Amino acid sequence: MTGAGSGGDRPARLRLFVAVTVPEGIRATVDEAVAPLRAEAPELRWTAAEGWHLTVWFLGGVEPDRVQDVEAGVARVAATGHPFTLRLSGTAGTFSSVLWAGIEPAPMLEELARGLATWFGDEMERPFHAHLTLARTDGARRPLKELAERYEGPTAPWTVRHLALMRSRLAVGGSRYEVCNEWPLGLPSSMPG
Ligand code: 3AM
Numbered sequence: 001m002t003g004a005g006s007g008g009d010r011p012a013r014l015r016l017f018v019a020v021t022v023p024e025g026i027r028a029t030v031d032e033a034v035a036p037l038r039a040e041a042p043e044l045r046w047t048a049a050e051g052w053h054l055t056v057w058f059l060g061g062v063e064p065d066r067v068q069d070v071e072a073g074v075a076r077v078a079a080t081g082h083p084f085t086l087r088l089s090g091t092a093g094t095f096s097s098v099l100w101a102g103i104e105p106a107p108m109l110e111e112l113a114r115g116l117a118t119w120f121g122d123e124m125e126r127p128f129h130a131h132l133t134l135a136r137t138d139g140a141r142r143p144l145k146e147l148a149e150r151y152e153g154p155t156a157p158w159t160v161r162h163l164a165l166m167r168s169r170l171a172v173g174g175s176r177y178e179v180c181n182e183w184p185l186g187l188p189s190s191m192p193g
Pocket of ligand 1: 017053054055058131132133168
């Protein structure tokens with residue numbers, strides 16, 4: 001009885017999602033802005049700066065033999081887009097158990113989310129709300145809103161050129177994220193020089 005998880009002999013599903021990654025320079029400045037909040041609320045589960053991303057579409061557990069199809073779908077949707085400018089809003093907000101950094105409105109990102117929803121055959125359950133997850137709480141929580149109000153982050157823009165397929169792995173201290181593959185936005189043949 002050595003099967004990992006509940007799947008017996010079946011290969012483990014991969015927890016996948018589609019995202020836009022955040023360049024290192026932006027992550028470094030967000031990290032600086034977050035540092036005092038982290039020091040103040042060490043009981044929260046703070047996300048690691050190296051994995052920061054904006055989730056565009058969550059796929060959930062994917063069978064390994066379905067990954068190629070998923071990749072083909074993400075590539076198709078990426079090809080319908082084009083590079084665009086993204087900018088963090090410099091402010092933070094909260095969902096019930098999540099503290100996040102916001103972004104300025106980004107129609108292209110919303111279009112990509114709609115494209116992925118259509119491709120993967122799901123209605124979008126609720127309006128897409130792009131955000132960069134900074135911390136999560138399990139309950140007995142210090143008001144996240146207070147922390148959000150004190151966050152003053154960077155607003156420098158960057159150009160998003162790719163859509164990434166990312167994998168989430170559970171690990172001690174919080175999920176670790178890695179980029180499995182990424183595809184350029186827009187058809188390479190139609191890209192300017
Ligand atoms: O890093 P963030 O928080 O943007 O919140 C989960 C995480 O995004 C999100 O997928 C990313 C990788 O786990 N996620 C997890 N379960 C989800 C679900 N059922 C989900 N997003 C939407 N629906």
